[in-house]
Amino acid sequence: MIWSGLLIYYANRVYKIDIGTTTIIKFFPEWFYDALGMRRRLAEGMSLHFTFMWLFLINGIIYFLYLIFSKEYKLIFPHRKALKEAWQVLLHDLHIKKGLPPQKKYNAAQRIAYTGVIMMGFLMIITGLAIYKPTQLNWLCAACGGYEAAHIEHFIITILFALFFLIHIIQVIIAGWNNFRSMITGFETKRLKPKENERTNLEQEED
Amino acid sequence: MKEQIWSKKKIRNRTIISFLVFFAMTGIAYFAWQWLYAQPEVDGALKPLRKMLIQNEKIFKPLVSQNNLVKTYPVEKAEKKVRVNGWDGIETPLDPNWKLRVVRKSGDTVYITLDEIKKLPKTEIVFDFKCVEGWNQITHWGGAKFSDFTKYYKLDSETQMEYVGMITPDKRYYVGIDMPSAVHPQTILCYEMNGKTLPLDQGYPLRLIIPVKYGVKHIKRIGSIFFSNTRPADFWAEQGYDYFLGL
Numbered sequence: 001m002i003w004s005g006l007l008i009y010y011a012n013r014v015y016k017i018d019i020g021t022t023t024i025i026k027f028f029p030e031w032f033y034d035a036l037g038m039r040r041r042l043a044e045g046m047s048l049h050f051t052f053m054w055l056f057l058i059n060g061i062i063y064f065l066y067l068i069f070s071k072e073y074k075l076i077f078p079h080r081k082a083l084k085e086a087w088q089v090l091l092h093d094l095h096i097k098k099g100l101p102p103q104k105k106y107n108a109a110q111r112i113a114y115t116g117v118i119m120m121g122f123l124m125i126i127t128g129l130a131i132y133k134p135t136q137l138n139w140l141c142a143a144c145g146g147y148e149a150a151h152i153e154h155f156i157i158t159i160l161f162a163l164f165f166l167i168h169i170i171q172v173i174i175a176g177w178n179n180f181r182s183m184i185t186g187f188e189t190k191r192l193k194p195k196e197n198e199r200t201n202l203e204q205e206e207d
Numbered sequence: 208m209k210e211q212i213w214s215k216k217k218i219r220n221r222t223i224i225s226f227l228v229f230f231a232m233t234g235i236a237y238f239a240w241q242w243l244y245a246q247p248e249v250d251g252a253l254k255p256l257r258k259m260l261i262q263n264e265k266i267f268k269p270l271v272s273q274n275n276l277v278k279t280y281p282v283e284k285a286e287k288k289v290r291v292n293g294w295d296g297i298e299t300p301l302d303p304n305w306k307l308r309v310v311r312k313s314g315d316t317v318y319i320t321l322d323e324i325k326k327l328p329k330t331e332i333v334f335d336f337k338c339v340e341g342w343n344q345i346t347h348w349g350g351a352k353f354s355d356f357t358k359y360y361k362l363d364s365e366t367q368m369e370y371v372g373m374i375t376p377d378k379r380y381y382v383g384i385d386m387p388s389a390v391h392p393q394t395i396l397c398y399e400m401n402g403k404t405l406p407l408d409q410g411y412p413l414r415l416i417i418p419v420k421y422g423v424k425h426i427k428r429i430g431s432i433f434f435s436n437t438r439p440a441d442f443w444a445e446q447g448y449d450y451f452l453g454l
Contacts (some may be wrong), residue, residue: 008341011339011340011341012338012340012341013340014341014342032301042339042340043251043252043443043446043447043448044253044447045258046448046449047252047253047256047257047259047305047447047449048256049331050259050260050263050449051255051256051259051260053213054259095290097306127355133267133270133453133454134337134454135275135276135277135278135418135454136267136270136272136275136419136453136454137270137389138276138277138278140277147335147337148343151341165306181222181225183222184225184226184229184325185222185225185226187218192212
């Protein structure tokens, strides 16, 4: 969706961040389009976007329903002390402080980040529909603050998704093999009795 | 979290199976993408994507309602420097004896002058004109409602058909529009912009303003209008764009 979104965005590449009259960041520098060969492909971008949107929408709905009915949301949605604990996780990850608060499957910072991503997915659908059908769904477009606002929101959420993905990848690399394996297999391992019995491992199944 | 005691062998086997499934899914996604781009094009769009665009049209067309109006603005909000974004169909010199040619269902043709169209009740609209490229501009237009036009010229049986086609006099630009959008109360045969005669680059003498569609459907310098139950040819839909382009 980001790829086809960029093909569409190229046709009207106007967003930038200015401070006063100086442009700090231009979305995107011209070399970026050349490097990825994405010039003048609007029609292709639109047809891809309006086809694959269904895949992401349906997948999103199934995931969300699963989260609710399996009660897995209890492991993801932030708990009461989440903000305070997330701060401690951040300090720990930046090597400012040692020690982590106790956690279940995900720590507080993960809970906030993952819940945020789910909400971003939801907002993506809302702002996307507002841009797609601003007249027939005019109430939705108005709720987003209008047509132009919906465009900007859709764009900002995309940038946030890209940033989330980047940090996510870095964190996975730092966390190491056992964590990465758990993402694919659904289980994490730890030794039953360190150094005593090499043949048996204690396994935690994530549920 | 459930804790279980597993042997090293079991852990290894489960890991291998999971990773095989993971790589298989990645492979399927890769080859599906390759397959997609190996498909033939239908009107400039890859066949499966074109099918999906047509499917989307079926899903979203029922939303089109004569009661859903495009948001309008006060005249002061209208842009004075109106963007010109397309010259297809208006590059040939304009015939000074221009008349609008209307082809009836029976095949008879009627020629209508601009003065005759100006006699119909005038409708003005200030709305946010939206281009398929992504830009938009609040602009002010005036003309005769398409639905008033069809009533006055007794084109009632024609408006029972599914589509309207419009072509420039040089036949180089053409659009096809579904009837519910064409007879929408905000669709006008436009001859004025910002309260003055339409400029040449904005489609003088007569253009279409159809706020429920993207800009590409707002054909400039209409030469002839016809009605059909099959899709009339559409300039941009032949080049990979969606035919419907409804907003």
